[in-house]
Amino acid sequence: MSFANKLIKSSFFIIAIRLVQRGIGIFSFLILARILTPEDFGIVSIATLLVFLCDILSETGAQQYIVHKEVVDDNDLNTSWTLGIILKSLLAIVLILASPFVASFYELPQLTVVLQIIALVLPLSALNNPKMLILKRNLDYKPFLTLAIYDKVLSFIFTMTLAFVLKSYWAMIFGVVFSYLVKLVMSYLIVSYQPKLTLKKFTEQWAFSKWVLLRALVGYGRSEFDTAFISKLYGVEVLGGFTMMKNLSTTPSREIIRPLVEPLLASFSKVRNNSQHLNEQIIKCITTLLLVIGPICVAMTLFDRELVQVLFNEKWYKFADIVGMLSILILNMALASILREALVSLGKVRFLFYFDTISFIFTIGFIYVLVGDGNIEKFIILNIISNILSTLFLLFYITRYFEFDFWSLFITNFPLLLVSTFFLTVDIKIVFENAYLNLILNGFLYIIFFIFLLVITMLLFRRVSAIESYQKWLISMFSGFIKR
Known part of the structure; x- marks a missing residue:
């Protein structure tokens, strides 16, 4: 298969993955929108904004680094994996410790426990199988379709069950954590690989990744700063409505x-x-x-x-x-x-x-x-x-x-x-x-x-x-x- 055809085939697989993810995701959001309130979505928006900011801060640029390199060995994969674990675990601890101050800043006491729970997604995402990066490097996206189906179906069932029982934002918070847990387990079922803790390629990788990290941080701030602005200027209800309409648009x-x-x-x-x-x-x-x-x-x-x-x-x-x-x-x-x-x-x-x-x-x-x-x-x-x-x-x-x-x-x-x-x-x-x-x-x-x-x-x-x-x-x- 020519590279051009391989590229377009991989694009179709990625679109199929996203259709599965967002098809179920949109359906679940429509149900949640009828069960929950704009205020609930506002609280979840603030929580996800902060946890994904920490995720960006711990970004090692592993995917770009692996794709960019002409030759990749196990030390490259293991170094990326180890760096991710160290950075994401440290930032999870920081987020947990800072949660009372964040809750006070937004004048939302319930944010303290919400942030402490959702911080778990950081170490969970860091533990994912690094061998999955090789599949992306080779434009082999078919296994990711399998992962997406399992993740979205199981997460949908879990989140909807909690939504009908709890009727609060906790359904979405626990649903996010459960989704990351499913991705972690599936990554090792799809690709057989046993990563090891090592920093042998730290210097080489950091020389490339530091700019990716800094650019990702600024890019995330640029794309999500409206959440912080709106929550302070117009309140959590308007933030919830804006977030829902932003997701739709x-x-x-x-x-x-x-x-x-x-x-x-x-x-x-x-x-x-x-x-x-x-x-x-x-x-x-x-x-x-x-x-x-x-x-x-x-x-x-x-x-x-x-x-x-x-x-x-x-x-x-x-x-x-x-x-x-x-x-x-x-x-x-x-x-x-x-x-x-x-x-x-x-x-x-x-x-x-x-x-x-x-x-x-x-x-x-x-x-x-x-x-x-x-x-x-x-x-x-x-x-x-x-x-x-x-x-x-x-x-x-x-x-x-x-x-x-x-x-x-x-x-x-x-x-x-x-x-x-x-x-x-x-x-x-x-x-x-x-x-x-x-x-x-x-x-x-x-x-x-x-x-x-x-x-x-x-x-x-x-x-x-x-x-x-x-x-x-x-x-x-x-x-x-x-x-x-």
Whole structure:
């Protein structure tokens, strides 16, 4: 199997994994949203924000390090495993000790015990079988589909049972811990390997990983700082509503962008020494992602209220506008993800750290100065503007210093841009009293007309070399995959 076909096959496996994970995850969230309150989700949001911040702080960059190395031995795997155990265990202890102070800061006494329980996910995640990294390095994602099925099914049963019995946020807290326990056990059932404690490759790995760690920390702070801001500015109820709507609006980015981007580090590394091939690969990857994400982003903007009315009950309706606003970030996230992976493959991890740090500081200052006493909608708009500006600067950098062909990227995506703009400016809907009919019928008509107009537009521009080249590549890739 050629590398290109292996890459697209691995992408499909990752998408299947994410569909299983998020399909069950979304279903469970919809049930939980009817049992629990926005305040419950607000408490869980704060707890997960802090525990995953600790997880980032203990990140050794193991996956990027293993993928980046030309030759990997057991000492590399065992060193990564040992570092993870040391760092995550220490930070779990810190989180447990700091939990009373955090609870006092948020004026939520119940957070103390919540943080002490959820801190268990840190050592549990550190103990996972490091041999799983080799599977990712080899683009062998089929075993991860098995892991995802067991994890989500068992966790769903466990969490739903607790939700109906306890009817509180504890169902989600215990569910998160149980999920990490299932992943730990399954990692050793899927791959036979006995890791050993060692730090033989510490110096070599840390030289690479320190920048990955710092960049991940800043990136996580940038993506999750809104949780801390909103909880203090608008209260835990608004935080819960924002979190639920954010999960809904960013589901396409999590379930499509990340699965497709994950193999890109390996694919970019194969062509990083050939600027022309790297250029082509970046354009193809960005265009493929936008082709999938674009119509979804437009749909979520057009049908935000219908989505919330169908999926949730009345206590969530007042947060419906947030879905359409946040969906704008989906396209921005798609572009930024590809550009970052391309720069990582070129060894520009240090630059990305500095860039993410500066853009993070800019975002905080930008919002802090302008938000004033504005509402949650003003906060979100300022955050969107800041993210778009950062991505445009990143695109300018890669165009300027790596001779990236921005014009070909624009021309290739022009048909999609044209059709998306049409639907966003021309609001054509058939209005029914029933929210389900509104969503189903209008959604169906939207899909049909969007595909029709996109195909027509691409045919009109088929003689443009950049578009024609991409169309031929896309057809050949999928044809090759289906034949195999």
